[in-house]
Amino acid sequence: MSAAPATPPPASADGAGEQDRLGLLLVPPRHRPAWRLIPARVAAMCVVELQKLRHDRTELYTRAIQPALWLIIFGETFTRINVIPTGGIPYRDYLAPGIIAQSTMFIAIFYGIQIIWERDSGVLTKLLVTPTPRAALVTGKAFAAGVKAIVQAVVVVVIAALLGVSMSWNPLHLAGVIAAVLLGSAFFSCLSVTIAGIVRTRDRLMGIGQAITMPLFFASNALYPTTSMPDWLRVISAINPLSYEVDALRGLLLGVPSHLTLDFAVLVGAAALGITAASALLGRLAR
Amino acid sequence: MSDDGLPEEAAVTCTGLRYSFGRATAVDGLDLTVGAGEVFGLLGPNGAGKTTAIRCMTTLLPVPSGMVRVFGHDVAKDRMRVRRLLGYVPQQLSADSSLTGRENVSLFARVFDVPRRERAGRVAQALEAVGLAEAADRMAGTYSGGMVRRLELAQALVSAPRLLILDEPTIGLDPIARTGVWEHIMAVRAASGMTVLVTTHYMDEADQYCDRVALMHLGRVRAVGTPRRLTDDLRARLGADASPTLEDVFRDVAGSGLDGADHKGGEFRDVRRTRNTASRVG
Ligand SMILES: Nc1ncnc2c1ncn2[C@@H]1O[C@H](COP(=O)(O)OP(=O)(O)OP(=O)(O)O)[C@@H](O)[C@H]1O
Ligand SMILES: [Mg+2]
Numbered sequence: 001m002s003a004a005p006a007t008p009p010p011a012s013a014d015g016a017g018e019q020d021r022l023g024l025l026l027v028p029p030r031h032r033p034a035w036r037l038i039p040a041r042v043a044a045m046c047v048v049e050l051q052k053l054r055h056d057r058t059e060l061y062t063r064a065i066q067p068a069l070w071l072i073i074f075g076e077t078f079t080r081i082n083v084i085p086t087g088g089i090p091y092r093d094y095l096a097p098g099i100i101a102q103s104t105m106f107i108a109i110f111y112g113i114q115i116i117w118e119r120d121s122g123v124l125t126k127l128l129v130t131p132t133p134r135a136a137l138v139t140g141k142a143f144a145a146g147v148k149a150i151v152q153a154v155v156v157v158v159i160a161a162l163l164g165v166s167m168s169w170n171p172l173h174l175a176g177v178i179a180a181v182l183l184g185s186a187f188f189s190c191l192s193v194t195i196a197g198i199v200r201t202r203d204r205l206m207g208i209g210q211a212i213t214m215p216l217f218f219a220s221n222a223l224y225p226t227t228s229m230p231d232w233l234r235v236i237s238a239i240n241p242l243s244y245e246v247d248a249l250r251g252l253l254l255g256v257p258s259h260l261t262l263d264f265a266v267l268v269g270a271a272a273l274g275i276t277a278a279s280a281l282l283g284r285l286a287r
Numbered sequence: 288m289s290d291d292g293l294p295e296e297a298a299v300t301c302t303g304l305r306y307s308f309g310r311a312t313a314v315d316g317l318d319l320t321v322g323a324g325e326v327f328g329l330l331g332p333n334g335a336g337k338t339t340a341i342r343c344m345t346t347l348l349p350v351p352s353g354m355v356r357v358f359g360h361d362v363a364k365d366r367m368r369v370r371r372l373l374g375y376v377p378q379q380l381s382a383d384s385s386l387t388g389r390e391n392v393s394l395f396a397r398v399f400d401v402p403r404r405e406r407a408g409r410v411a412q413a414l415e416a417v418g419l420a421e422a423a424d425r426m427a428g429t430y431s432g433g434m435v436r437r438l439e440l441a442q443a444l445v446s447a448p449r450l451l452i453l454d455e456p457t458i459g460l461d462p463i464a465r466t467g468v469w470e471h472i473m474a475v476r477a478a479s480g481m482t483v484l485v486t487t488h489y490m491d492e493a494d495q496y497c498d499r500v501a502l503m504h505l506g507r508v509r510a511v512g513t514p515r516r517l518t519d520d521l522r523a524r525l526g527a528d529a530s531p532t533l534e535d536v537f538r539d540v541a542g543s544g545l546d547g548a549d550h551k552g553g554e555f556r557d558v559r560r561t562r563n564t565a566s567r568v569g
Contacts, residue, residue: 022416022478024409028447031371032400044397048383051390055426122381126442129345129375130398131367286347 031131038136045140049147060151067103067156071095071163074223084224087256096160096167097249098222100177101184101242103156104149105216108185109209111145112192116202119285128286135279138193142275145189146182153181157253166254173252176260180252183267184245190274197281222246241270296323296358298450298482299344303353305506306339313339315506317353323449326476326483328493331503332541337486338378340503341454344484345375357450371399374443378454378486382438384428388419391427392441399446413441417471433464437471444475451476453485457492465489469496490534500533502540509540 032040053060071092078084079091086094118124127137157177161167168174196205217223219233220242226234237243244266251258299321306314314336321327329337342348344355346366355362357369382391392410401409414423417437422430427438436456443451453472457465473496476483487493493500494514501511510517514533521531521539531539 022412022475024405024412025416025444025447025475026479028371028449029396029399029401029405029409037400040400041398044394047397048386048390048394051387052385055385055387118383121383122377122379123383125347125377126375126381126395126439127398128347129370129373130395130446131370131400132398133367 037131037133038139041132041136041140042143045137045144046147049144053148053151060155063103063107063152064155064159066106067099067152068159070099070102071156071159071165075099075163085228086225089254089256090165092163093165093167093254094250095223096156096165097253098220098246099160100153100156100181100249101220101245102217102222104152104181104185105188105242105245106213107149107152108145108188109192109213111141111148111185111189112196112205113202113209115141115193115285116196116200116205120202125286128282134282135275138190138275138279138282139186141193142186142189142271142278143182146185149181149185150178153177168253168255176252177249180245180248180263180267183264183271184241186271187241187267187274190271190278193278193285194274194281197278197284200285216240216242220246241266244270297321297356298323298325298358299484300356301340301344301353302355304340304343304350304355305352306336306343306348307351308339312506314343317503317507319501319508319511321482321484322499323358323482324480325498326473326485326496328497328500329484329486329503330488330490330493330500330537331486332537335503335541336506337503338454341452341484341486345373345452346370371446372449374446374448374451374481376436376439376443376451376453376456378458380432380435380439382427382430382435382442384426386427387424388414388427388430388434388438388441389423391438392445395442396445401445409445413445416444416475417441418467431464433460433467436460436464436468440468440471447479448481450482450484453483455486455488457487457489465492472496490532490537494533502537504541510536 075092075095078095082091084091084094115124128134132140157167192205192209195208199205199208219236220240221237222242226237226243229237244263247258248260248263248267250256251260251263297320299319301317301319304314304317304319305312317336317340319329319340329340331337339348343350344357344362346362346369350363358372360368360372362369382388383394386394389410392413393406396406396410396413411420411423414420417440419434419437419441422434427435430438440453440456451472456468456472460468469492472483475481485497497514499511499513500517501508502517503509510520512520517536518531518533521536522529525531
């Protein structure tokens with residue numbers, strides 16, 4: 001119904017030209033019901049992310065370099081040395097899901113920097129003056145970071161396949177992979193937005209981002225199974241959402257034993273927690 | 288509108304609005320009424336508190352003390368409803384430089400819930416209304432300052448706001464670009480009857496385009512009325528042979544050390560922020 005004004009509102013004779021030209025701009029759009037607000041905002045933010053990726057693909061290529069190096073150099077070397085207990089599969093295969101999780105986590109963690117840039121450039125400010133609740137904006141941004149991460153995951157999967165990693169191409173498994181990557185990056189991007197809300201400047205966030213990404217990576221099962229870790233590290237790994245993402249990806253892509261229900265429960269919980277914390281702190285960014 | 292300019296229904300009312308950043312009070316008991324359909328100019332020196340007041344009206348900052356209403360809705364309580372009525376162009380240039388003009392406007396159509404069938408048409412009309420139809424598919428990063436401002440205007444107009452708030456829309460623009468921005472604002476306003484609240488440092492613009500202006504200094508409105516009336520009042524004080532302009536009124540208000548405080552506008556911080564705004568594109 002809100003689309004009805006195909007016929008412009010009645011106009012005075014002299015204003016008729018203007019009315020015709022601006023017809024749609026004279027009628028405010030109808031409100032969406034509240035329950036459709038979040039999905040609509042998520043879609044809007046994801047569309048923007050895809051448009052940006054379409055305009056500038058260099059990031060896509062440069063971001064493929066690191067995971068490729070990990071898989072080629074680290075992966076091949078340790079496949080040969082054969083010291084890491086992988087449960088019978090080549091280390092190269094074992095590593096691939098870990099690198100998918102790691103490289104998408106990196107993208108998500110630095111997404112907070114993009115948010116600060118958007119704050120500094122006024123883009124975020126303007127979005128905060130639209131009928132978009134904070135939580136919807138954060139959820140939208142979290143999934144937009146997920147879109148970037150999924151593109152990255154596809155790139156790493158292709159590299160892994162070229163290197164001869166045997167993965168499951170079952171569509172159901174791949175859908176699971178997408179879900180795990182999406183949830184993982186939703187958590188890590190919200191973590192970085194939360195930190196951004198606390199430290200509020202790009203430089204500080206850069207520093208903290210750099211300080212936490214490597215520990216998160218090493219204190220997880222991305223490179224080696226938790227069974228080969230000292231106890232204290234195993235505790236950290238057990239509260240690190242990255243470990244659950246890696247576990248899920250291994251189960252889905254390689255078909256090795258994993259704990260999919262627990263993994264997804266933790267990832268959903270972490271994403272929800274991240275979105276809550278980030279929405280609470282987003283307002284501080286605008287100030 | 289009556290002759291002294293007081294309108295029937297208010298688009299914005301601020302009563303006793305106060306806002307402080309730490310110990311620095313930016314807005315200090317602001318009382319302001321903007322009538323529906325007016326073009327209202329909020330003037331005042333650097334650091335007077337114009338942007339802070341606007342950020343309270345647009346729900347960007349909380350309202351710690353006092354009351355702000357937009358078309359009768361309490362800004363502190365009814366945020367979502369207030370935001371649906373607003374189009375906002377912030378002081379800094381704020382288009383996303385890594386999207387095209389059309390994509391920039393389209394984003395705002397989406398977040399204002401413009402239904403899909405209407406979206407392309409509405410976006411095209413908004414771009415058309417600001418004279419950017421030709422450049423719509425270029426990246427906003429390649430736009431000139433004047434074009435970015437018009438793009439932001441299109442972003443604000445795509446949701447058919449009842450109140451358009453523009454914070455220094457012509458800052459850093461050349462005289463032709465300035466006129467361009469204003470003509471597009473006035474054309475849409477003539478067709479839609481929306482209220483326009485604008486801040487500017489260009490007194491000639493305020494004089495030419497604003498129905499009423501308020502002069503802010505040190506966080507408070509010190510004079511308000513039609514430009515004509517303010518200059519008349521000053522003339523009455525100076526003597527009949529003086530012919531003061533709005534700029535003289537500005538100097539009169541801003542130059543006076545009100546409340547015993549020195550003129551504190553034009554602090555380094557304020558000037559630097561203004562210059563950043565002027566130089567940044569996209
Ligand atoms: N984020 C902030 N943190 C601390 N102080 C601030 C902040 N924003 C503004 N201020 C201070 O509040 C006062 C009012 O600033 P405001 O930006 O509202 O002025 P303005 O009238 O918009 O000035 P201008 O014409 O330069 O844009 C100034 O003294 C400014 O230094
Ligand atoms: Mg200002």
